[in-house]
Amino acid sequence: MPPKLMMKATLTVVALLSATPALAERLLVSNEKDNTITVVDAGSLAVIKTVKVGARPRGITLSKDGKALYICTSDADHIEVLDLASLTVTRTLPSGPDPELFTLSPDGKTLYVSNENDNMVSVLDITSGRIATEIPVGVEPEGMGISPDGKILVNTSETTSMAHFIDTQTHAVLANVLVGSRPRVAQWTKDGSLVWVSAEVGGTVSIIDAAQRKVIQTIRFEIPGVPKESIQPVGIQLTADGNTAFVALGPANRVAVIDTHSYQVKKYLLVGQRVWNLAFSGDGKRLYTTNGVSNDLSVIDVDALKVVKSVPVGRLPWGVVVAP
Amino acid sequence: MTPVQYLRCLGGIVKREALRWTQQRGRFLSALVRPLVWLAIFAAGFHFVLGVSIIPPYDTYIPYEVYIAPGLLAMIQLFNGMQSSLSMVYDREMGSMKTLLVSPFPRWFLLTAKLLASVVVSVVQAYIFLGIAWFWEIEPPPLGYLTVLPALILSGLMLGALGLVLSSFIRQLENFAGVMNFVIFPMFFASSALYPLWRVKESSLTLYWICQANPFSHAVELIRFALYGQADPLAAGVVAGCTLLFMIMAVWGYDPGRGLLARRGGGD
DSSP: OOHHHHHHHHHHHHHHHTOOOOTTOEEEEEETTTTEEEEEETTTOOEEEEEEOSSSEEEEEEOTTSSEEEEEEGGGTEEEEEETTTTEEEEEEEOOSSEEEEEEOTTSSEEEEEETTTTEEEEEETTTTEEEEEEEOSSSEEEEEEOTTSSEEEEEETTTTEEEEEETTTOOEEEEEEOSSSEEEEEEOTTSSEEEEEETTTTEEEEEETTTTEEEEEEEOOOTTSOGGGOOOOOEEEOTTSSEEEEEOBTTOEEEEEETTTOOEEEEEEOSSSEEEEEEOTTSSEEEEEETTTTEEEEEETTTTEEEEEEEOSSSEEEEEEEO | OOHHHHHHHHHHHHHHHHHHHHHOHHHHHHHHHHHHHIIIIIHHHTTTTSOSSOOTTOSSOOOHHHHHHHHHHHHHHHHHHHHHHHHHHHHHHHTHHHHHHTSSSOHHHHHHHHHHHHHHHHHHHHHHHHHHHGGGTOOOOTTHHHHHHHHHHHHHHHHHHHHHHHHHHOOSGGGHHHHIIIIIHHHHHSSTTTSOHHHHHHHOHHHHHHHHHOHHHHHHHHHHHHHTTOOOHHHHHHHHHHHHHHHHHHHHHHOTTTSHHHHTTSOO
């Protein structure tokens, strides 16, 4: 056998052996157009339940104890709390107007919410259910990423095309870093040294050194046969070992696989139409993608780097979260 | 005649067909290169065409190369069936067919042996293609390589039998160009080999029904499903039925008493 063939054969065997996912996991998908959360069994990939929530659910995140899902219901102008045992909305939290994305502080007590319409980041104390303060940022705030130690918050503003570094103690903006046009998602590396920021219109991913607050690397994408304007990077996920990054490329219908040491794109994986966001399974062996236009969810085998299945969810799926 | 003698006869015919394939360099190479040209050049141009809908047996979005692979497998078999039909005509013109036809074995057995020989060659070609296609990331599940075998045999039988029927109709080698025009091209293009039938249906309903009636479409679908470990009963039924029909026609065509050979005064 030639070495390449041998390697591929080995990979296939490995993929087969590792194909069994953690059975108890559930996938939660926010459907922007249906105003629902689809609950999918990660083992069978069958829809367990579709839960009606407020208008235009987009950003979703799990509570620290994993028992609840926070939902940005953008057009309802608040945050809803979905209890994952009963699958009912048990609480509503204020958010400021048009919440799109948010991030939870590592202690699980604070939600930082980007308000797309009034250029503010709202700091929400979950226990009291009150907005503690608002931080003025650039125009059309969108992506939110908090450092692993919880000290620095990064917010991206779509129109200003900047990543704002915010001190979570003083709520002061420490630095504004210019990135590609229309930045979307800000994702910290596990060690807190770098922030990956995707730019939807710019078609790039900027890697920012968190200490210097400077862009140290810009990743560009080129897919044969796909028009450049279709390449719109949004969701970013890094593997637990930090060696590989996955970037959802929107209407290019591809997820880029990036080597985080060389910053080279290793592969493009074909998924559904307009892929927005990504989430790993608990064991990191699978990556789930939400495909907005084709109304489905694709499942990627992380070791084999292959798309294994796509299953329908609601209309305009936006975010995805894996619940234990 | 004993079964051993039957086997010896079968072995001889298979060996002759295999030798013919491997020793004609041009035919050997073109059989391998033809589907690769489709894969490397034609499919490259259409890379982005699919990936917009999920059709069974696929579980997710696939690039165009993956879609046409089963069609190219069937194309290998179609060409092989026609090649073997060509060789029958050649044998008749050269007179070597007489050696075969004067053998004491029944005519149907000789034709079946000839058919099996052509299927063996086409299945080997198909697997070689699958091996090379791996490098184009056409990676069906490992078990698919096994489950595709019966499908390849069945479709090989059908297309080989069709070749036999045609060879009984063709008087001269020169007429073979007609086979290209009137059999290979229409069968290949009016099928699900190059584009899914729902796409065809969107543009022309008539063409859709022509594609549906084309046994080659069913051979392609049979191979497509089998390659992914699934069965397509309709396709399997159509292919099996057509195989039987073509075989009966071939035996009739080669029957010295009734068939076309008699009408042409012995055929050579």
